[in-house]
Amino acid sequence: MRFAPAVSLIALIIASPSLAQTAEPAGAAAQAAPAPTPTGNDTVGSEIIVTAPRAIQGAVQTSSAPVVELDEQQVQSYGASSIQDLISQLAPEIGSGRGRGGRPVFLVNGQRISNFREIFRYPPEAIKRLEILPEEVALKYGFPPDQRVINFILKDNFRSLSAEVDYGRATQGGGAKSELQASQLAINGKSRLNASIDYKHTSPITEAERDVVQTPGSVPTLASDPNPADFRSLAAKDSTLEVDFTSTNGLGKDGADGQFTINTQVIHEDTLNLSGLDLVTLTSPDSSSARRAIDAKPLTRQTLTDTYSLGSTFNKNLGGYQFTTTLDSSYTSTDSRIDRSRTLDDPAVQALVDAAQAGTLAINGDLPNVPRLGFDRAQNRAYDVALKSTLIGNPFELPAGEADVTLNAGYDWSRNESTDTRRLAGDNALIRGDLSAGANIGIPIASRRNDVLSAIGDLTFNLSGGFDYLSDFGTLGNWTGGLVWKPSKSLTLQGAYIERETAPGLSQLGGPSLISYNVPVYDFRTGQTVLVTQTSGGNPNLLPEHQRDFKLSANYDLPFLDRANILVEYYHNRSNNVTASFPLLTPAIEAAFPDRVTRDTNGQLLAIDARPVTFAETRSDRIRYGFNLFGKVGKPSPEEQSGGGRGRFGRLMSAARPAGESNGQQQSGSRPGFDPQRFAQLREQFCATPTGQVPDLSALPQQMQDRLKGADGKPDPAKIAAMRTRFCSADAAQRFDPERFAALRKVLCQDPGKKPDLSTLPPGLQARLKGPDGKVDPAKLKQLESRICAAPGQGNSGSGEQQQAARGSDNGSRSSGGRGNRGFSRGNGQGRWSLSFYHTINLDNSILVAPGGPTLDLMNGDATGSSGGVARQQFELDAGLFYKGIGTRISGNYSTGTTVQASGVPGSSDLHFGGLATFNLRLFVALDQQKWLVGDNPGFLNHARLSLHVNNIFDAYQKVTDANGVVPISYQPALLDPYGRFVKIEFRKLF
Numbered sequence: 001m002r003f004a005p006a007v008s009l010i011a012l013i014i015a016s017p018s019l020a021q022t023a024e025p026a027g028a029a030a031q032a033a034p035a036p037t038p039t040g041n042d043t044v045g046s047e048i049i050v051t052a053p054r055a056i057q058g059a060v061q062t063s064s065a066p067v068v069e070l071d072e073q074q075v076q077s078y079g080a081s082s083i084q085d086l087i088s089q090l091a092p093e094i095g096s097g098r099g100r101g102g103r104p105v106f107l108v109n110g111q112r113i114s115n116f117r118e119i120f121r122y123p124p125e126a127i128k129r130l131e132i133l134p135e136e137v138a139l140k141y142g143f144p145p146d147q148r149v150i151n152f153i154l155k156d157n158f159r160s161l162s163a164e165v166d167y168g169r170a171t172q173g174g175g176a177k178s179e180l181q182a183s184q185l186a187i188n189g190k191s192r193l194n195a196s197i198d199y200k201h202t203s204p205i206t207e208a209e210r211d212v213v214q215t216p217g218s219v220p221t222l223a224s225d226p227n228p229a230d231f232r233s234l235a236a237k238d239s240t241l242e243v244d245f246t247s248t249n250g251l252g253k254d255g256a257d258g259q260f261t262i263n264t265q266v267i268h269e270d271t272l273n274l275s276g277l278d279l280v281t282l283t284s285p286d287s288s289s290a291r292r293a294i295d296a297k298p299l300t301r302q303t304l305t306d307t308y309s310l311g312s313t314f315n316k317n318l319g320g321y322q323f324t325t326t327l328d329s330s331y332t333s334t335d336s337r338i339d340r341s342r343t344l345d346d347p348a349v350q351a352l353v354d355a356a357q358a359g360t361l362a363i364n365g366d367l368p369n370v371p372r373l374g375f376d377r378a379q380n381r382a383y384d385v386a387l388k389s390t391l392i393g394n395p396f397e398l399p400a401g402e403a404d405v406t407l408n409a410g411y412d413w414s415r416n417e418s419t420d421t422r423r424l425a426g427d428n429a430l431i432r433g434d435l436s437a438g439a440n441i442g443i444p445i446a447s448r449r450n451d452v453l454s455a456i457g458d459l460t461f462n463l464s465g466g467f468d469y470l471s472d473f474g475t476l477g478n479w480t481g482g483l484v485w486k487p488s489k490s491l492t493l494q495g496a497y498i499e500r501e502t503a504p505g506l507s508q509l510g511g512p513s514l515i516s517y518n519v520p521v522y523d524f525r526t527g528q529t530v531l532v533t534q535t536s537g538g539n540p541n542l543l544p545e546h547q548r549d550f551k552l553s554a555n556y557d558l559p560f561l562d563r564a565n566i567l568v569e570y571y572h573n574r575s576n577n578v579t580a581s582f583p584l585l586t587p588a589i590e591a592a593f594p595d596r597v598t599r600d601t602n603g604q605l606l607a608i609d610a611r612p613v614t615f616a617e618t619r620s621d622r623i624r625y626g627f628n629l630f631g632k633v634g635k636p637s638p639e640e641q642s643g644g645g646r647g648r649f650g651r652l653m654s655a656a657r658p659a660g661e662s663n664g665q666q667q668s669g670s671r672p673g674f675d676p677q678r679f680a681q682l683r684e685q686f687c688a689t690p691t692g693q694v695p696d697l698s699a700l701p702q703q704m705q706d707r708l709k710g711a712d713g714k715p716d717p718a719k720i721a722a723m724r725t726r727f728c729s730a731d732a733a734q735r736f737d738p739e740r741f742a743a744l745r746k747v748l749c750q751d752p753g754k755k756p757d758l759s760t761l762p763p764g765l766q767a768r769l770k771g772p773d774g775k776v777d778p779a780k781l782k783q784l785e786s787r788i789c790a791a792p793g794q795g796n797s798g799s800g801e802q803q804q805a806a807r808g809s810d811n812g813s814r815s816s817g818g819r820g821n822r823g824f825s826r827g828n829g830q831g832r833w834s835l836s837f838y839h840t841i842n843l844d845n846s847i848l849v850a851p852g853g854p855t856l857d858l859m860n861g862d863a864t865g866s867s868g869g870v871a872r873q874q875f876e877l878d879a880g881l882f883y884k885g886i887g888t889r890i891s892g893n894y895s896t897g898t899t900v901q902a903s904g905v906p907g908s909s910d911l912h913f914g915g916l917a918t919f920n921l922r923l924f925v926a927l928d929q930q931k932w933l934v935g936d937n938p939g940f941l942n943h944a945r946l947s948l949h950v951n952n953i954f955d956a957y958q959k960v961t962d963a964n965g966v967v968p969i970s971y972q973p974a975l976l977d978p979y980g981r982f983v984k985i986e987f988r989k990l991f
Contacts, residue, residue, distance in 0.1 A: 057706050058109030058153040060131060061404075062140060063442065063460040063484040065492035065555040067148070068093045068132040068628050068836075069563045075127045077832040077882035079889060079924035079947060081164055081988050082183075083127070083152065084120040089891065089922075092838045092876035093132050094148050097571050097624035098549065101146030105138045108152050111259075112141050112390065114311035114326040118246050118263045119152060121183050121196040123162055123990065129153040134553065136482055136496050139440040139464045142390040142408030145480055145498055158187040161991040168949065168984025174205040175235050175979050190255025192248040198241075205235040206274065210974030215520045217531050222292060226277065231298035233274040234978035240269045251316070256714050258316035265309040275299040278341050280349055282356040282363050291363040293352060303336040321393030327386070334380040338422075378420040385413045400452040400459075404442035408466070411435050414506055420514065428512040431471070438466020438478070458486040462496075472509070476501035476544060490557040498549040504542040504579040508612045511538035520970045523605045524586055524902045527909035527962060529970040533607040543577040543614050561631055568625040575618045578847075582610040583864035586900060587908075588856055592849040617848040626838030626876070633831030633883045687728035694720060748785050756785075831883025840874040861901035868913030868960075869898035885929025892919040902963075909962040911971075916958040921950040943990035948983070955981040 068090070080086035087094065087104075094104055106116050113119065133149040141149070162183045169176035183196035207214075207229035214228055243266045251257040280293040309330040316323045342349050355361035388410035394402035412434040419427050443461045446453035453459070465479040482496035519534040550572040558564040582596065583589050585608060590597050598607040682700060689695035694715050697705045708723060710716035748756050758766055758776060769784065771777035847856040847864065856862035858870040873896045880889035894917040902908035924947035928938035938944075957980065960971035967973075973980075 056129065056153065058151070059129070060107065060110050060133060060137065060140075060149070060151050062133065062137050063444075063458065063486070064134050064137050064494060065486075065557070065565075066131050066133050067555070067565075067567060068130075070127075070130040070630075071563075072128055073830075074630055074832050074834065075124050075130055077834065077880055077887060078124065079880075079882070079887045079922060079945070080124045081162075081947075081986065082120065083122045083124060084116075086124050086130075087120075087150070089878065089889065090132070091891075092626070092836050092878050093628065094150065095838070095876065096135055096146065096148055097569050097622055097840060098135060098146055098551065099571065099573060099620060099622075100547070100549070101135070101144065104148040104150045105141055105143050106150050106152070107141070109154060110151060111315050111322070112313065112324045112326055112388075114261065114263060114313045114328045115309070117244060117265050117309060117311060118248075118261060118313070119194075121194060121198075121244055122152075122154075122185055123160055123183070125160065125990065126154050126158045126185060126187060127152055128155045134494065134555075135551075136462065136480075136484075136494065139462065139480060140392065140404065140406050140442070142388060142406060142410070142438065142440075144478070144500065145464075145482075145496060154187055154192075156187070156189055158185065160185050162988065163991070164986065164988045166984055166986045168982055169203075170205070170979045171955065171981040171983060172210065172979075174203060174209045175982070176203045177201070177984070190248070190250030190259055192246070192261075194244070194246045196242075196244045198244075200238075200240045200242075202235065202238040204233050204237040204272070204274070205978045206230055207232040207234055207974070210234060210978060212972055212974050213969055215529055215531060215969050217518075222281070222290060225279065225292060228276050231274050231277045233272075234974060237272040238269065240267065242267045248313075256317075258314070260315075261311075261313040263309075263311040263313075265307070267305070267307040269303075269305040269307075271303045271305070273301040273303075275301060275339070278339070280342055280352065282352060282361070284363055285357050285359050289363060299339040299341065301336060301338045303334060305332065305334045307332045318391075319393075321391055323389070323391050325387070325389040329385040330382075331384075332380075332382040334378075334382075336378040338376045338378065340375055376421045378422070379418065381415075381417040383413075383415040387411050398444055400447040400450055401444035403444070406440040406464075408439070409437040416506060418512055420512065423512055423514060428510070430506045430510045432473075432506050433471040435469045436466060438464060440464035440480075456485075457488060458484075460484045468501075468503075470503050472506075473503040473544065476503060490559065492555040494551075494553045494555070496551045498547065498551075500547045500549075502545045502547065504545075504612070507538060508579055509538050509540055509542055511536075513537035513611070519608075521585065521605065521608065522911070522968050522970050524900070524911070525590075525603065525605070525908050527902070529968050530605050532605055535607070535609045535611065537611050539611045539613070541614075542579050542612060545578050546576045548574045558627075558629075561629055564627070564629045564631075566625070566627045569623070571620070571622050571624070573618070573620045576616065578615045578618045579612055580615055580864065582608070582613055584866055584900070586863060587902065588849075588854050588862055589864075592854055615847050616850050616853070618846070619848075620845045621843040622840055622845075623843065624838060624840045626836065629835045631833050633833055633881065634829070636829050683727050687724065691724070756781075831881065833881045834879065836876075836878040838876040840876075842870055842872055842874075845870040859898075861899060863898070863900045867958075868900055868911070871895040871898055871915075885926035887922075887924045887926075889922040890919060892917065894918075909964070911968070912961050914959040914961075916956060917954075918956050919953045921948075921953050923948045940989075945988045947986040947988070949986065951982040951984075952977075952980055 075086065078086055078089050080089060103116065106113055106119070108119060130153070131149075131151040133151065135145045135147055135149075137149040138145050138147055162181075162185075164179070164181040166179040166181075167176070168178075177200065179198065179200045181196065181198040184194065186193045208227055212229050212232075212234070244264070246261065246263040248259055248261040249255075250259055276299055278299050281290055282293060283290045307330060309328075311328045312326070314323075314325045352361065356363050389408065391407045393405060395405055396403050412432075414430075414432045416430045417427070418429075441463055443463075444452075444459070445461055446456050446459040448454045448458055460483070462482045462484070463480070465477075467478070468476045470476065478498075478500035480496060480498045482494065485493045487493070514536050516534045516536065518531040520529050521532050521534075522529050551569065553567065553569040556566045558566065582593075585597065585605075593613065596609040596613075597605070599605055686695050686700070694717065697708060697715060700708075708715055708719050710719070744761075747758075747761060758769070758781075761769075766776075769776050769780045771780070842859060845858040847858065847862075849856060856864065858864065859872055861869070863869040875892075875894040877890070877892040879891075880887065882888075895915060897915040898913045900911045900913070902910050924945055927941040927944045927946060928934055934941050957973040957977050959967070959973070960976075961967055
């Protein structure tokens with residue numbers, strides 16, 4: 001019976017990491033359920049049940065199960081250099097099968113931010129946990145339910161200075177890319193400061209470097225002509241300089257009143273494209289000979305783009321509500337200079353032609369260069385301002401729980417100004433204002449926790465609605481209804497119906513008309529690639545789109561792996577009056593839009609009006625399913641098992657260290673574990689405050705302080721009362737008596753090599769140490785011994801040297817170099833592996849072009865884009881392994897092939913777009929963890945990493961062929977993907 005209280009203490013030790021780290025997220029009014037009051041009836045072998053809230057501080061409180069959750073070590077296993085890089089690697093998990101929407105909604109510690117710019121340069125080492133949530137969660141933050149929600153929970157304290165150097169190039173040659181980047185980040189509680197600078201340079205790729213065959217008729221040819229492919233770009237020369245600065249400051253004491261963030265970004269980009277040579281043909285009077293006047297410089301298009309962005313976020317706790325206002329604004333200036341081609345309208349050209357035909361200019365000799373008329377200039381100025389405010393809270397409580405309400409309002413303003421000397425109309429200006437407002441309410445119907453209809457599990461109903469008033473388009477509405485049902489803790493079923501009206505884009509409506517000459521187009525009627533005159537710009541006759549979407553999903557947490565799950569989603573989309581770019585000119589499209597196509601009397605394609613069109617209706621149905629698996633490799637390092645690391649046991653037991661002591665302050669070789677005496681002192685100090693008063697929490701560990709705070713960041717009286725009930729009773733004083741713990745140590749912590757007498761342990765504890773065969777599991781016993789014996793030597797008969805031997809050597813589980821305040825962690829010595837796989841099956845994808853008009857079946861012979869129809873099946877893969885500082889990741893995508901049918905007239909030809917599978921490989925090595933390289937002192941290589949990236953490992957490209965197996969000129973592989981396989985090496989160091 002003497003050991004029963006000690007068993008309860010062991011349960012506290014094992015469970016407390018979740019207790020120490022779990023807290024209500026900012027903005028959530030829900031409070032943790034009070035811990036059960038000790039009964040004092042502990043008996044030998046009694047079952048120990050420890051309960052705690054699921055969420056940690058900063059997590060999103062929602063009834064929807066996360067698609068993916070990554071802890072700190074799993075984030076590190078991706079080998080990403082920044083949050084932006086990490087997001088690109090998580091594409092399969094972030095992807096949405098709905099087929100609408102764009103960039104995900106990004107949160108930091110459960111709160112909205114103004115823009116991804118605020119955090120995209122942060123190093124992944126600053127992340128404590130990452131959550132990817134379903135699209136419906138976006139409603140909670142005032143966004144449409146068409147994009148995933150990604151929540152970054154950051155470490156409370158972190159500091160780093162990073163430097164990165166990259167260089168890569170295509171294995172076929174050309175297209176080299178280099179990058180230099182430096183970034184600084186400091187996180188101190190609610191305050192954050194980040195500054196970064198980044199420079200990128202890309203060398204060009206010409207058509208000659210990829211042996212591209214020129215489109216017939218693009219340039220008249222003479223035997224003396226140079227190869228025009230040498231003067232045409234497949235990839236432009238580009239240089240980009242980017243500077244970012246973000247500052248976040250807490251409001252009030254310790255940031256308890258909220259936060260204010262300001263973010264700025266400046267980008268300067270210089271792009272140069274080659275458009276071929278400008279040639280003039282001179283012929284003799286009898287046409288017996290011809291020569292070219294050649295300009296030594298090719299035709300170029302140089303574009304200078306300057307972008308200035310400013311964003312800010314204001315978060316404020318208003319009682320039990322979270323108020324957030326974000327401002328995101330940008331100004332983009334684009335200035336393009338396009339060399340003019342020499343034509344017969346040029347007097348200098350006409351003079352040379354006249355002289356050659358009159359015989360006064362000998363064309364068999366050297367010819368003068370014809371001066372160029374200059375250049376055309378296209379300028380664009382874009383102004384964008386987006387203001388959005390949300391109020392999130394729980395205004396009332398129902399029997400099944402608190403209602404979750406979000407109110408949102410916003411105003412977006414855009415202005416686009418453009419001038420182009422190639423246009424006759426002159427300047428063009430477009431302006432739009434968008435005033436929006438909406439509300440979302442989540443109503444709990446059934447709850448196991450509150451014992452309301454608990455037989456059916458947890459059931460929540462969501463309803464949202466809103467409107468947008470557009471200055472140029474009128475009022476548009478939207479509403480959404482949905483159910484989230486959890487029949488069990490591991491299974492979440494979800495359904496949602498979404499109805500929404502959207503307006504065409506500003507440039508789609510009023511963009512200036514522009515005529516482009518000699519545009520290569522594949523003509524399905526003749527089966528040839530021809531050069532046409534193409535008109536682009538806006539279409540003022542476009543209509544508002546009416547969307548009606550239905551979604552069903554199931555998310556099941558697999559029981560045999562940590563945070564592993566299977567996700568199945570079904571999407572049913574219908575839309576009327578859909579705005580789309582002018583589609584691929586198939587026979588069906590030409591029949592539907594005959595006034596957009598011009599042919600000569602011989603049927604030769606001459607011109608296309610490619611301005612946007614409105615389709616009467618679109619329909620799509622798809623199933624997307626996949627799984628996310630995560631696991632560990634190897635065993636924890638000895639010091640993690642002994643409590644010295646920063647793992648589950650070590651993190652909590654730092655709470656029992658003397659105030660002010662941190663990892664960075666420990667003596668070398670010292671690994672304090674759980675100190676019962678210190679724990680008793682903390683308990684006594686907490687319980688000394690009279691009932692009803694808030695005790696001084698400053699002496700408690702930070703994790704425990706966070707556990708006792710409410711949504712407003714201040715001590716929560718209810719949580720403090722619950723903690724007092726548990727720890728301050730007379731019975732609890734005996735349960736947590738250090739002498740009881742010391743008695744247990746006497747049994748387990750004998751001299752090395754001496755087997756402890758387990759028969760004196762409580763039967764309940766003996767049962768926990770046994771394996772499936774009913775015998776004591778040596779691994780479980782060793783783990784228990786290392787944890788219990790790691791405490792300062794109360795009652796331990798072993799010597800200090802013996803204790804140190806039992807704890808093992810340092811394997812990098814704590815912050816290296818004594819830099820615990822910088823927040824760097826190498827885990828517990830175990831490796832991490834992950835596997836994500838998603839499969840999309842398109843069941844239907846069709847377009848009704850016009851009422852009573854033709855229907856395009858995009859999965860059976862029709863297409864709207866130059867890349868063919870819609871693939872019936874698509875696969876996405878992301879897998880990785882990280883162990884002992886060495887990591888590898890592989891990602892892959894595969895889409896099945898499609899066929900676009902021709903008209904069937906003589907000379908026409910089908911086009912077959914083959915399936916395409918691409919794989920990317922990433923290898924990386926943490927240099928400071930390679931003992932063979934750095935020994936015991938990594939020096940400059942501390943926190944340094946070397947990475948090798950290989951994109952498109954197998955140099956795959958989509959093969960497009962006609963009915964005869966011939967690749968059309970406009971579908972040459974290099975025109976589809978000029979880079980192919982690309983290899984990059986990266987060196988990154990954190991200071």
